[in-house]
Amino acid sequence: MPGAVVVDLGSGTGVLGLLACQAGAKRVYSIEETSLIELARDICQANGFTDRIRFIKGLSTRVALPEPADVILADQIGHFGFEAGLFDYFSDARRRFLKPNGVTIPQRITFCIAPVEHGPLWQQVEFWNGSPAGLDVRPARALASNTGYPVKLLPEQLLGPSVEPFSVDPSTSGSQPLHFGCTLPITRTGTLHGLGCWFVAQLSPSVTMSNSPLSEQRVDRRNVFFPLDRPVSVQAGDAVIVTMQILPVQIAVTWKVEIRKNDRPDTERLRFTHSTLKGMLIAREDLQRTHPAFVPTLSPWGTARQTVLTLCDGTRPLAQIECELLHRHPDLFPSLSNAATFVAEVVTRYSV
Ligand SMILES: C[S@@+](CC[C@H](N)C(=O)[O-])C[C@H]1O[C@@H](n2cnc3c(N)ncnc32)[C@H](O)[C@@H]1O
Incomplete structure (x- = not known):
């Protein structure tokens, strides 16, 4: 909308903010946590929008804006609609940045699922049941079959139509677990290797964006394949009953699948x-350290970090902090340049 205040959340190269300016935005807050923001600044300048775009380096959940926004937009959608953090970041942004009647883009995410035949991909899972170079790698097999695989699916790899079991406004659903179920009809004979998943994002009442393999205008983004432990022969008339749980913040998916054979319904x-x-993969050492009964103490490296943070008291220049760190922790830092690197990591993250 001309005159709108826009937040480009996770702006990357800043392209969405540039498009907002072209559409007449009064001001764009371009929030990006990585150094990519430098490139975004240069691209902004090259396009003559420096008077309208303000760059803020930081994680969106940790920054504040000087004015409320009319529009928050982001492409933190991932392959299946949630893995890039959209739910978490949009909930926070709606609460803290958006005017009461403001809009988010996307406004809705629809999850899509289809039965998939994909022998080569399933073989990647089965690889771990083999013995490459004579080694037993079977402990990896359970990890492999409990993993989602990004892949660009083709329409001919689907064993039936896709189903859209669930749709949600990511800015209001927050960190809630998402539960849904559906029945996928099988319409041709083949081998079921797993589920193919993708999204449809509602950008406005009349515009959607999708990576669906069935869409002629699909965006160039992979889908996700969730495998079954073993392939199942299916034929037209069979049905695949799916229940799914998504934990958007933990970026975790649970898929339960039941195959009902049309010709042998009960057997x-x-x-x-x-x-x-x-x-x-979570190392047992790390797991132990998350137990509520664990009593933590600082490691030597934790103590060094504490030293740097304590020295950042608003009185010392960086060079002095680096020398002091080297002096206090000679066992950790072989040279001043090692100490300087460590200090840089801490202050770029925690100082202003
Ligand atoms: C998928 S890219 C999208 C870039 C851009 N919107 C585009 O369309 O080209 C995501 C970018 O957002 C940044 N990012 C992700 N979550 C963020 C957050 N909560 N706050 C700030 N930056 C974030 C990442 O560092 C990355 O550069």
Whole structure:
């Protein structure tokens, strides 16, 4: 809308903010946490929008804006609609940045699921049941079958139509777990290897964006393949019953799948349960340190960080902090340049 105040959340190269300016935005707050913001500044200048775009380096949840916004836009959608942090960041941004009648873009995310035949991809999972170079790598098999695989699916790899079981406004649903279920009809004979998943993002009442393999205007973004533990032969008339749980903040998906055979409705039912929570690698040392009963003390490196933070008291220049760190922790830093690198990591993150 001409005259709008816009937040480009996770602006990357800043292209969405530039488009907002072209559409007449009065001001754009371009929030980007990485050094990509430098490139965005240069691109902004090259396009003559420096008077309208203000760059803020930081994580959106930790920055404040001087005025409320009419529009918040972001492409933090990922492959399946939630993995890039949209739900978490939009909930915070709606609460803290948006005018009461402001809008978010996208306004809604619809999750889409289809039954998929993809032998080569499933073989990547099965690889871990083999013995490459004579080694037993089977402990990795359970991780592999509890993982989502980014892949660009083709329409001919689908064993039936896609279903859209659930749609949600990411700015109001927050960190809530999402639960939904659906029945996927099988319409051709083949081998079911897993579920293909993608999104439809509602950008305005009349505009959607999708990475659907069934859409001629799909955006050039991969889908996600969630495998089954073993392939299942299916034929037209069979049905795949899916229940799914998504934890948007933890970026975790649980998929339960039951295959109902049309010709043998009672005798053959195949059930699978998978979760990316079982596909995560968490070292036992790290896990122990998250137990509520754990009593933490600082490691030598923690103490060094504490030293730097304490020295950032608003009286010392950086060079003095670097020398003092080297002096206090000679066992950790072999040279002044090592100490300087450590200090730089801390102050770029925690100082103003
Ligand atoms: C997928 S890119 C999108 C870039 C841009 N919107 C575009 O369309 O080209 C995501 C960018 O957002 C940044 N980012 C992600 N979440 C963020 C957040 N909550 N706050 C600030 N930057 C974020 C990442 O560093 C990355 O550069």
